[in-house]
Ligand code: NAP
């Protein structure tokens with residue numbers, strides 16, 4: 001029987017995605033977890049603990065130790081002992097074996113770590129599964145490869161480890177920031193004390209268990225969970241030889257002050273307010289996808305997020321129209337749903353900061369656009385947002401929002417684009433979309449940013465150095481350059 005015209009609908013189909021939730025049964029989180037010092041989980045000296053929560057549900061995920069007075073000292077002493085008794089003098093090819101083992105275990109347990117990362121931090125499972133974990137494992141593989149070739153990395157030099165590295169990381173990429181810091185430190189023969197962020201301690205503690213599984217000698221890797229004061233005691237500890245910090249420019253300044261006058265080596269990876277430039281000859285549809293990835297990846301909790309869009313005036317209307325249409329299709333919600341594009345905001349504090357800056361955008365005269373979307377009732381959420389009519393003096397054009405909020409400005413000439421792009425105290429990253437290769441090179445020469453992507457955005461590879469200029473910090477992580485800050489005798 002053929003369909004009669006009355007039964008055939010020509011209305012647009014409503015392509016709603018069926019829920020596809022990742023199971024959490026693979027993850028088991030101990031109710032109490034200590035500091036990881038010298039191969040053991042130990043309570044903080046004063047017995048303090050705090051609860052880690054899931055930002056998507058506000059649900060309790062277990063207690064972790066809250067490091068206080070004397071705990072940094074215990075961890076640094078354990079790292080020093082491990083350094084002097086075996087790690088420093090272990091041949092590079094032996095150290096490499098541990099790093100390879102860690103990398104392989106991370107691959108084997110990637111799904112479990114991805115789910116844990118998503119539960120503790122709120123990022124979409126498709127990102128933790130397809131980006132954070134594979135890239136973290138890749139960093140361990142990459143630096144494992146260098147561990148026995150340090151003299152070839154910097155020929156004609158006499159590379160030696162520094163000693164104990166005190167490493168402090170933020171909450172936006174907890175595993176990846178751990179990998180960026182721990183892999184080169186261990187490859188170069190240093191031992192480590194790591195201070196994860198208050199809101200995302202769980203994958204670092206699970207990673208500590210993984211290093212045990214890999215047979216890493218006790219004390220080579222230590223974890224100090226706790227708050228900012230624990231980070232401050234760690235970086236100021238007199239027996240720490242190298243400080244590696246990723247976080248805000250404000251805390252970066254405090255750390256600079258704390259270590260001034262000491263012979264500690266330091267790298268600071270700080271904030272950003274990247275310009276993402278769309279020239280009129282850009283492939284517009286691809287550029288729109290690049291813009292979306294540039295600002296909404298990880299809810300915009302990305303230091304190198306393309307948060308300042310600079311569009312050439314002649315194509316601004318079409319780019320903005322297409323962007324709005326694309327925003328309407330983004331799925332915000334349960335980070336454990338494999339369809340989710342934007343997960344939860346990492347903490348109530350971060351949500352407040354985003355809300356305050358967004359309110360300043362509206363009150364300073366910019367025009368806000370947010371698609372209609374149903375946000376979950378519990379947890380911390382913010383819809384994808386863009387601002388037009390933004391001027392350079394607006395706070396939303398100057399300050400890092402660290403959320404899913406895009407500020408759009410326009411320009412007429414390439415010179416004006418460069419001038420506006422560089423009009424920021426930061427200098428971490430930038431993006432350029434154009435079909436002309438010569439223009440990419442012309443712009444890359446003039447943009448004051450550590451990383452410049454062309455016709456793409458947010459591409460990361462362990463072989464490629466990453467780092468900033470100006471108030472985005474100094475030093476490079478990744479690539480051969482990423483070994484330099486962990487070695488003496490190379491320059
Ligand atoms: P944050 O407040 O600076 O915190 C970063 C880390 O430092 C956390 O572990 C924090 O502990 C700790 N900390 C706080 N006060 C400290 C002190 N006085 N001394 C030593 N450590 C201290 O930054 P965040 O809010 O977590 O992260 C967001 C920032 O990180 C953004 O500005 C972003 O751009 C930047 N970031 C930069 C990069 C890069 O590669 N350039 C990458 C990712 C993120 P608590 O969490 O316990 O307070």
Ligand code: MG
Nearest residue numbers: 052053120199
């Ligand atoms: Mg948490």
